[in-house]
Amino acid sequence: MSVTLKDVEYIAELARLEFSDEEKKMLTSELNQILEYMEQLNQVKTDTIEPLSHVLDLSNVFREDLVQPGISTEEALKNAPSATEEFFRVPKVLGEK
Amino acid sequence: MVQTYDRLRTALEQGTTTCEAITQNYLSTIYEKQHLNAFLAVYEDYALNTARSIDEKMKRGTAGPLAGMVVAVKDNICIKDRTVTCGSRMLEHFVSLYDATVIQKLKDADAIIIGKTNLDEFAMGSSSENSAFGRVKHPLKNEYVPGGSSGGSAVAVATGMSTTALGSDTGGSIRQPAAFCGVVGLKPTYGRVSRFGLVAYASSFDVIGPLGNCVIDVARVLQVIAGHDEKDSTSAYVPVPEYLIDIHKDITGLRVGLPKEYFDESLNSEIRSAIESAVNVLERNGVIVQEVSLPHTKYAIATYYILVTAEASSNLARYDGARYGYRSQNATDLYSLYVKSRSEGFGEEVKRRIMLGTYVLSAGYYDAYYRKGQKVRRLIRDEFQQVFQEIDCLLTPTSPTTAFKAGEKLKNPLEMYLSDIYTTSANLAGIPGISIPWGVDTNGMPIGVQLLAPQFGEPLLLRIAHFLESHRTM
Numbered sequence: 001m002s003v004t005l006k007d008v009e010y011i012a013e014l015a016r017l018e019f020s021d022e023e024k025k026m027l028t029s030e031l032n033q034i035l036e037y038m039e040q041l042n043q044v045k046t047d048t049i050e051p052l053s054h055v056l057d058l059s060n061v062f063r064e065d066l067v068q069p070g071i072s073t074e075e076a077l078k079n080a081p082s083a084t085e086e087f088f089r090v091p092k093v094l095g096e097k
Numbered sequence: 098m099v100q101t102y103d104r105l106r107t108a109l110e111q112g113t114t115t116c117e118a119i120t121q122n123y124l125s126t127i128y129e130k131q132h133l134n135a136f137l138a139v140y141e142d143y144a145l146n147t148a149r150s151i152d153e154k155m156k157r158g159t160a161g162p163l164a165g166m167v168v169a170v171k172d173n174i175c176i177k178d179r180t181v182t183c184g185s186r187m188l189e190h191f192v193s194l195y196d197a198t199v200i201q202k203l204k205d206a207d208a209i210i211i212g213k214t215n216l217d218e219f220a221m222g223s224s225s226e227n228s229a230f231g232r233v234k235h236p237l238k239n240e241y242v243p244g245g246s247s248g249g250s251a252v253a254v255a256t257g258m259s260t261t262a263l264g265s266d267t268g269g270s271i272r273q274p275a276a277f278c279g280v281v282g283l284k285p286t287y288g289r290v291s292r293f294g295l296v297a298y299a300s301s302f303d304v305i306g307p308l309g310n311c312v313i314d315v316a317r318v319l320q321v322i323a324g325h326d327e328k329d330s331t332s333a334y335v336p337v338p339e340y341l342i343d344i345h346k347d348i349t350g351l352r353v354g355l356p357k358e359y360f361d362e363s364l365n366s367e368i369r370s371a372i373e374s375a376v377n378v379l380e381r382n383g384v385i386v387q388e389v390s391l392p393h394t395k396y397a398i399a400t401y402y403i404l405v406t407a408e409a410s411s412n413l414a415r416y417d418g419a420r421y422g423y424r425s426q427n428a429t430d431l432y433s434l435y436v437k438s439r440s441e442g443f444g445e446e447v448k449r450r451i452m453l454g455t456y457v458l459s460a461g462y463y464d465a466y467y468r469k470g471q472k473v474r475r476l477i478r479d480e481f482q483q484v485f486q487e488i489d490c491l492l493t494p495t496s497p498t499t500a501f502k503a504g505e506k507l508k509n510p511l512e513m514y515l516s517d518i519y520t521t522s523a524n525l526a527g528i529p530g531i532s533i534p535w536g537v538d539t540n541g542m543p544i545g546v547q548l549l550a551p552q553f554g555e556p557l558l559l560r561i562a563h564f565l566e567s568h569r570t571m
Contacts, residue, residue, distance in 0.1 A: 003456070015410060015455040016417070016435040017448055027452060034453060034511055038399040041469050044476065051471030054301055054331070055287050055478055055527030056552070061330040071194055079191050081424035090419050093431045 003031045098122050099257040101311045102166050109165045116148035116165040120209055123167050127258045133234045135252040137172045139212040147209050161207030169259035171250050172213035173220055175294040176200050183296050184218040184228035187416050187423045187442035197294020199305050199322045206321045211259050214249025218444045220270055220298045222246050223516045227446045241500040244274030251278040254308045261309040261318050267302045268401055269520025272532035275308050276495035276545020279534040282308045283315040286552045287527035288333035291326030299408035302524040312563040316340040338556050348564050349383030354488035358394035359519055367538040368494045375546050378568045389484050393477045401521040402514055403457050403470035410454030478526040485551040490561050493519050495532040495545035529555050531562045
């Protein structure tokens with residue numbers, strides 16, 4: 001499996017990132033180098049092995065569904081780059097891709 | 098003034114010093130050594146005021162277990178009403194709304210928090226060069242790196258800017274800088290310490306842990322910060338033992354394993370001799386040292402960087418320029434707000450890892466990389482569990498080399514990743530590890546040796562580490 005410039009552009013779009021042409025070329029070669037290294041995992045036989053997502057083998061942790069104090073609207077908006085008294089303010093959403 | 102907490106505490110109890118004087122002393126060192134760039138924020142007024150109030154408590158005899166311990170905190174851990182930058186432009190002005198659980202616990206124990214330490218951006222790196230606020234310098238040779246990502250914390254402890262420090266360890270970020278700077282660094286078992294208030298990097302790997310100038314100091318900090326937390330559902334429901342009770346106990350008859358895969362040709366020969374001398378100390382004192390095998394070790398780095406970048410790409414999706422963090426001024430619509438804010442706000446290594454993680458999770462590659470990585474992770478974890486049936490603890494190098502020169506590995510990301518070769522396995526398996534200083538190389542740079550124990554095996558880990566430390570021959 002080899003990563004092309006087109007793949008890098010597609011992945012960048014998924015990740016909501018953009019790069020200059022030079023950066024894209026650089027990333028293509030770096031990703032190829034790193035992924036090639038990762039392909040050594042193909043040497044490991046794992047047909048009968050279950051994937052491990054959590055080292056402590058925890059299953060779902062439940063608690064009582066009780067109302068607890070949370071943060072206020074004012075606090076929630078404290079770090080906002082732009083906000084009204086009650087809402088985050090962002091550029092126009094309609095009419096884009 | 099590099100000093101252990103026990104000596105400070107004794108001096109406090111005898112009345113020969115005060116918390117205020119101790120704090121003042123550390124503050125002077127911080128200002129004197131500003132060129133090392135270890136701190137991103139220093140809480141001078143807060144620290145001195147807290148110190149004075151703890152001095153009052155000392156007089157009344159109501160001071161907590163860490164009274165007078167001055168702690169530096171890695172700047173990816175939240176402290177209420179303080180910035181938590183993560184070494185990133187993205188969060189340069191972000192102010193925490195709450196205390197991380199570990200911070201609350203330190204405050205309750207009367208520790209004095211002196212400031213926030215520099216790090217690789219979002220803890221992604223092994224050299225503390227990836228910070229948006231400039232690299233951290235090695236205290237012994239400034240053109241060298243202090244290791245990373247908790248480089249600022251390691252430097253703070255090594256140079257007497259604080260008694261201890263908190264770091265976070267996702268793949269070696271506490272242990273490797275501890276080794277490079279000649280201090281003790283403990284990565285606890287996954288889930289032993291609450292992650293609430295730690296800015297997420299790779300959630301199934303991340304753990305907060307202490308750095309200090311001796312094993313007892315890190316044990317004391319662990320005692321305070323460990324335990325289940327209802328705000329972190331992945332924190333373990335395992336009772337917290339008394340870490341100091343058995344720490345001085347005799348180690349005769351214990352079994353220590355040397356995993357042969359950790360001693361291949363990539364290991365620096367001076368570090369190899371350091372391990373040999375540690376083995377001699379153990380054997381002379383009745384420990385049975387034997388060679389063991391962890392055959393999947395060579396797959397650890399590949400497995401680690403697949404899973405960690407996948408988790409990072411998902412965790413860092415939250416930085417969208419809409420609700421908090423950096424917002425680009427060049428956006429024209431919502432889509433470009435996301436893209437431009439993220440592209441301008443994140444540094445190079447963070448973007449590289451997000452790209453890699455997005456790739457391994459994308460349709461068509463998920464099974465080949467991500468799922469494969471999760472399967473190999475199980476093999477690696479189970480292999481450790483099996484080895485720990487025969488032995489109590491593993492002894493390995495912490496890092497294949499001592500501190501390297503700044504810039505040396507920046508050009509080649511894979512080479513930088515490979516410097517984590519001995520530390521990532523512990524995070525893949527969720528087991529605790531500790532790095533303790535063991536001499537210096539011919540260049541005068543510190544060497545670290547690592548001990549690894551089974552999950553929740555911290556008492557034994559600390560006991561063997563303390564024994565080695567007290568019998569240091571190098």
